[in-house]
Amino acid sequence: MSNLPVIFAHLWRSLVLLILLTLTLQANANEFATERLDALSAQLSVAETAFRQQTRQDISKLDNLTTTAANLEQSAKTCITQQEQQQTQTQQAMDSLGEATTDEDADVKRKRKELTEQKQQIEKTLSQCRLISLRATTLLIEARQARQTLLKQQLFAHSASVFDYAQVILLEPGIWKTEINGMLHTFGNLPLHRNNVWMALLYGVAGLVAGMFWSIQKRRQYRETLPPIHATSPTLAAVWISLLRFLPYTLFTGLTSLSLYFSPPGVPIILQLMQMLLLFSLSYGVMHSLLRRAVQVEGVVPPNQRTGHKLYFWARLLIITTLIGTIFHSPLLDSATQASTDPSHLVGLIRIVIGTVVGFSLARLIWLMSDHFLFIQRIRLHWLAAGTLVIAVLSLYAGYRNFAVFLFSGVFGTLFLLLAAWLLLKIPTEIFDGLDAGATPWQQRLRQQLGLRNNQLVPGLLWVRLTNTLVVSGVALILSLRLWGMPEQNFTLLLTQLTSGIQLGGFTLEPLRIVSGLLILALLVSLTHVFKKNLAESWLRRTTLSRGAREAITTVSGYAGILFAILIGLSVAGIQFENLAIIAGALSVGIGFGLQNIVNNFVSGLILLFERPIRRGDWISVGTAEGYVRDISIRSTTIQTFDHSDIIVPNSQIISGQVTNMMLNDNFGRVIIPVNVAYGADTERVMAVLQEAANAHPLVLKDRSDMKINVFFRSFGDHALQFELRCFIRDIETKARVTSDLNLTIDKALRQQEIPMPFTRSEPYTWSGKTVKSQDLS
Numbered sequence: 001m002s003n004l005p006v007i008f009a010h011l012w013r014s015l016v017l018l019i020l021l022t023l024t025l026q027a028n029a030n031e032f033a034t035e036r037l038d039a040l041s042a043q044l045s046v047a048e049t050a051f052r053q054q055t056r057q058d059i060s061k062l063d064n065l066t067t068t069a070a071n072l073e074q075s076a077k078t079c080i081t082q083q084e085q086q087q088t089q090t091q092q093a094m095d096s097l098g099e100a101t102t103d104e105d106a107d108v109k110r111k112r113k114e115l116t117e118q119k120q121q122i123e124k125t126l127s128q129c130r131l132i133s134l135r136a137t138t139l140l141i142e143a144r145q146a147r148q149t150l151l152k153q154q155l156f157a158h159s160a161s162v163f164d165y166a167q168v169i170l171l172e173p174g175i176w177k178t179e180i181n182g183m184l185h186t187f188g189n190l191p192l193h194r195n196n197v198w199m200a201l202l203y204g205v206a207g208l209v210a211g212m213f214w215s216i217q218k219r220r221q222y223r224e225t226l227p228p229i230h231a232t233s234p235t236l237a238a239v240w241i242s243l244l245r246f247l248p249y250t251l252f253t254g255l256t257s258l259s260l261y262f263s264p265p266g267v268p269i270i271l272q273l274m275q276m277l278l279l280f281s282l283s284y285g286v287m288h289s290l291l292r293r294a295v296q297v298e299g300v301v302p303p304n305q306r307t308g309h310k311l312y313f314w315a316r317l318l319i320i321t322t323l324i325g326t327i328f329h330s331p332l333l334d335s336a337t338q339a340s341t342d343p344s345h346l347v348g349l350i351r352i353v354i355g356t357v358v359g360f361s362l363a364r365l366i367w368l369m370s371d372h373f374l375f376i377q378r379i380r381l382h383w384l385a386a387g388t389l390v391i392a393v394l395s396l397y398a399g400y401r402n403f404a405v406f407l408f409s410g411v412f413g414t415l416f417l418l419l420a421a422w423l424l425l426k427i428p429t430e431i432f433d434g435l436d437a438g439a440t441p442w443q444q445r446l447r448q449q450l451g452l453r454n455n456q457l458v459p460g461l462l463w464v465r466l467t468n469t470l471v472v473s474g475v476a477l478i479l480s481l482r483l484w485g486m487p488e489q490n491f492t493l494l495l496t497q498l499t500s501g502i503q504l505g506g507f508t509l510e511p512l513r514i515v516s517g518l519l520i521l522a523l524l525v526s527l528t529h530v531f532k533k534n535l536a537e538s539w540l541r542r543t544t545l546s547r548g549a550r551e552a553i554t555t556v557s558g559y560a561g562i563l564f565a566i567l568i569g570l571s572v573a574g575i576q577f578e579n580l581a582i583i584a585g586a587l588s589v590g591i592g593f594g595l596q597n598i599v600n601n602f603v604s605g606l607i608l609l610f611e612r613p614i615r616r617g618d619w620i621s622v623g624t625a626e627g628y629v630r631d632i633s634i635r636s637t638t639i640q641t642f643d644h645s646d647i648i649v650p651n652s653q654i655i656s657g658q659v660t661n662m663m664l665n666d667n668f669g670r671v672i673i674p675v676n677v678a679y680g681a682d683t684e685r686v687m688a689v690l691q692e693a694a695n696a697h698p699l700v701l702k703d704r705s706d707m708k709i710n711v712f713f714r715s716f717g718d719h720a721l722q723f724e725l726r727c728f729i730r731d732i733e734t735k736a737r738v739t740s741d742l743n744l745t746i747d748k749a750l751r752q753q754e755i756p757m758p759f760t761r762s763e764p765y766t767w768s769g770k771t772v773k774s775q776d777l778s
Helices: 004-052 059-097 106-155 162-171 175-188 194-224 234-245 247-262 268-290 305-328 345-369 374-378 381-398 401-437 441-450 461-483 488-500 511-542 547-572 577-593 596-611 651-656 683-696 732-752
Strands: 502-504 507-509 619-622 625-632 636-640 646-650 659-661 669-677 710-716 721-729
Touching: 004 059, 004 106, 059 106, 106 401, 162 175, 162 345, 175 345, 194 234, 194 247, 234 247, 234 268, 234 401, 247 268, 268 305, 268 401, 305 345, 345 381, 345 401, 374 381, 381 401, 401 441, 401 461, 441 511, 461 488, 461 511, 488 511, 511 547, 547 596, 596 625, 596 636, 596 646, 596 651, 625 646, 636 651, 646 651, 669 683, 669 732, 683 710, 683 721, 683 732, 721 732
Parallel strands: none
Antiparallel strands: 502 507, 619 625, 619 659, 625 636, 636 646, 669 721, 710 721
């Protein structure tokens, strides 16, 4: 006991040394934070100066400033978080020293002073971080507002209208000659990198020739029979056929675009034309194949010959005018002459005319396609597109060229996105439906490997469907937002949040991890069924366990595998299991109020699986329900009656009620056949006939002492002598057939022995007691 003060003194000094080490590390972190803050402040000052000194605002410069301000704001927030954590740790260390006293140890006083100074330094650093965060946030808001204002000004910048262009062309007849000469001069003096262009064309021609030979070979093959993938997915087969049909053009435009992308031609419009040709060839080919009568795709109605000609006419007109419009909307033609910077009136008029034709062609094409693509009617896409295109054409006539180009680009891009999204949703859906139905041989083999019965859905496939829908819809939505004007910084921030997670209070929602969790869940649930199939059909068959024990192990293994898959899926999705205590508490309250029956059935299901009073395939009787046990799940038991109707019985009724199991220990069963003969018949001969009939049947047991054949003379009835045959059969499931066989045998034997069978004759009487003969009834 005398050593206790010494021990406490050593412990106190150790604690002080530990605090000293911690504070030293924190001081180093603070020194690093101070240096970093100086750099951040200097960088922010440069960005603020650049923003204030802009004489002419530029979108690209504003984008760079917005990115810089966003990064500085994020760094400042990180600094604030770190300093607040250090502030909390320092305050906890000061609290651990207790209140200051006059007689405390000198080391404690020194450490208390150091902690106080460090707290002041942290508060100072924290103030600087908050100031930088405020400045960065202010700069970010101002840069975004300036960008939005500039975009609005550019988008709604007014230029000459169609009437202005027409008036100049009509009143000044010679101006169009000058502007034509200017256009010819522009086209004749393009700053082309001819070597790059010729090399790109060489690659394109090589792809064109190779694609032509391969396309001809494959199309000859598919003229006789459809491609093998048609049974798996008709839509995928249609896309494949379209790729084969337009493969030469696709390879030409694709390889040329790829070559021009890495080796620029000097004139951007050439690369844009090749990229548009590539998109148009793919889209035109896919729609052409989907609308063929030979390819039956759900949701697509093939057109008749007349409507088909209309569709192809408007599609070709749209492609040609769009390509011409791309050329005339090039900045190369924004000047009337070489010496003038004013827009060309003739080019402006041509732009308006081409824009009108493009808008009308696209609206007409979408309107015609709405009768054949049902999803267009379902979402009223033809009305939306037609309204937007009318606004775009009117804007073009009024002189708002930038706004019209924005609307045209948005409609074109949205249509391409919708077509791609529809294909990415349609093709997997057809494959998944085929897996659930076993439509093709490879899908049937896969279902066999999973141990699935007919009309049973593939386990886990629901989550794959959901994942595919979420991913495709999400990507299409994000790209649509970017297409319709989402700033690049917001787009990058959205992608970053999708990758790193979105903070919702104290919970971090990570979409990519959630998608990964759904895929892992689907995969593990499918593997669980494969494991159950192998466990039941291969591994457990080699053991000496009974059939009921094997089924119980298989069922419990399946539920354990699904539980394991759920836990792994939740873990991959980023769900913290320590937060599940709240869910468990809520479930306990729910169980106490509304989930008693469900929990009762769940526990009863576990008892049925382990105690095995009934097994799959048993013939049982529960209340008014009688039939074979087809399935025993955790919640309920399925009984199939003799007329093939299914009865779902909660497990709690089976455990708490009376159940008759004809096949619990064995399949033996007893058959009782009552026989009535007329008075005067030889009773010994009757009993001998019944005995011989039972002995002659092969399914009747004859060699067991506890299951003998018994014939009884039961009683003297009102109209007949009553006998009864009792015997046991090997399989209770054959009871109806054995009863029928014995009845036929007994009837035949009684006829041969001339033993009369009784029959009851009914005679009607009047109220007076007289008998009425049958001929008088008429």
